Amino acid sequence: MGEHLGVNLTDLSAMEHLISNGPLTPSDLASRLEVSTAASTHIVDRLERAGHVSRERDAEDRRKVLVVPAEASVARVIQQLTPMLQSLDAVVAGLSEADRAVVERFLGQVIDAYVAALEHPSGT
Template sequence: MAIPLPDGTPPRAHEPETWALRALGTASAEASGALARRMRMHPTDLSAMSHVAASDGHLGPRELSTRLGITPAAMTDVVDRLEAAGHLLRERDTADRRRVRLVPTESAATEVRGQLRSLLDRLDALTDDFTDAERDAIHRYLQAATEAYHRFAVDEG
């Protein structure tokens, strides 16, 4: 029996692709936990590194604390740990010297690539079974789904 939503409306049955994407998110979270254990890192530290790596050097500690939902003081502790472990650097922003940017070290990027190589090779191999048109459709869907997640993350209401 389906449980009604908080406003009393019946739940909407979602598309199989939506459920598959949710399952992918769960599997991805499991893989992140495994990567954190393999790298002997706290999951929050690994999550911070993931955000920093994806930001191309445009992320500072304050923005990162907002993304992770932790206080700026706790973020300072995370950044201090990651810097002491040789995983990231604090650099002054060239456009605004008051601003600090967080940048992953090359050794950290190399270690992560090494740990993820088998997974990424498996994912790359999946595309061998699809035509170019199917791959294009999958790519468009995943880009749109990524944008939907980003919108949800910044939507206040």
């Protein structure tokens, strides 16, 4: 996906957050990416130069600046993901109800394990 957009992995992660969560302030983006605000500024600068985002004033609080994903970039991501999502839908449609229940239970446990690991890294 990063190659398709012409961005590195960090910038792609930023785009994922912006597409999934909508416009974010640069500091919110920094927090989600777990980088400094200075690093976030560089990321946004690169994405802006590439035409993937713009900086816009918040309509409710004009002091705030929001990083907004470009509609064309969002459309490119959706276009890239659509075939994969359609394939996954076909796989799910081919499963019996019992198999779906097993997969759902398994994926729920995987998510729980990831969340636990993120909430308590290295047993802290």
